[in-house]
Amino acid sequence: MNSYIQTHQFLIQKNIKPSVQRTAVMEFLLNNRIHATVDEIYVALSPDMPTLSKTTVYNTLDLLVKKGAVQMLSIDEKNARYDADTSNHGHFFCQSCGKVSDIFNLNPALFEIPYHPNFKIKTVEISYTGICKECKEN
Numbered sequence: 309m310n311s312y313i314q315t316h317q318f319l320i321q322k323n324i325k326p327s328v329q330r331t332a333v334m335e336f337l338l339n340n341r342i343h344a345t346v347d348e349i350y351v352a353l354s355p356d357m358p359t360l361s362k363t364t365v366y367n368t369l370d371l372l373v374k375k376g377a378v379q380m381l382s383i384d385e386k387n388a389r390y391d392a393d394t395s396n397h398g399h400f401f402c403q404s405c406g407k408v409s410d411i412f413n414l415n416p417a418l419f420e421i422p423y424h425p426n427f428k429i430k431t432v433e434i435s436y437t438g439i440c441k442e443c444k445e446n
């Protein structure tokens with residue numbers, strides 16, 4: 309588990325001014341590897357932070373993504389998902405339960421940014437969809 313102090317230090321390393329709200333959002337993402345949505349983060353943090361708004365959560369995430377502390381995933385068409393793990397890994401979206409799982413050990417070549425004369429490609433997202441093991445067994 310990442311403590312508040314560790315998260316505070318992490319934000320400073322990433323050149324992010326560690327406000328209480330930013331630290332709380334980052335700490336939640338570091339300790340809950342569920343690829344959370346804005347709503348999930350808001351619902352989890354708001355009991356302890358009554359002044360927190362959904363807009364603040366959204367703006368905080370936007371900043372964390374811009375600074376490279378968090379990655380945003382578009383795997384779930386209904387909600388942006390946020391991941392504190394910015395290393396190269398793929399994701400699996402279960403069409404039955406909506407859970408987003410990590411897929412590690414993919415071929416590193418999949419994450420190389422290809423050259424294309426017409427586009428300046430900046431990001432690569434490896435997404436798979438289907439039915440997860442738990443849903444398949446039920």
Ligand SMILES: [Zn+2]
Pocket residue numbers: 402403404405406407439440441442443444
């Ligand atoms: Zn499932």
Ligand SMILES: [Zn+2]
Pocket residue numbers: 343391393397398399409410
């Ligand atoms: Zn992930």
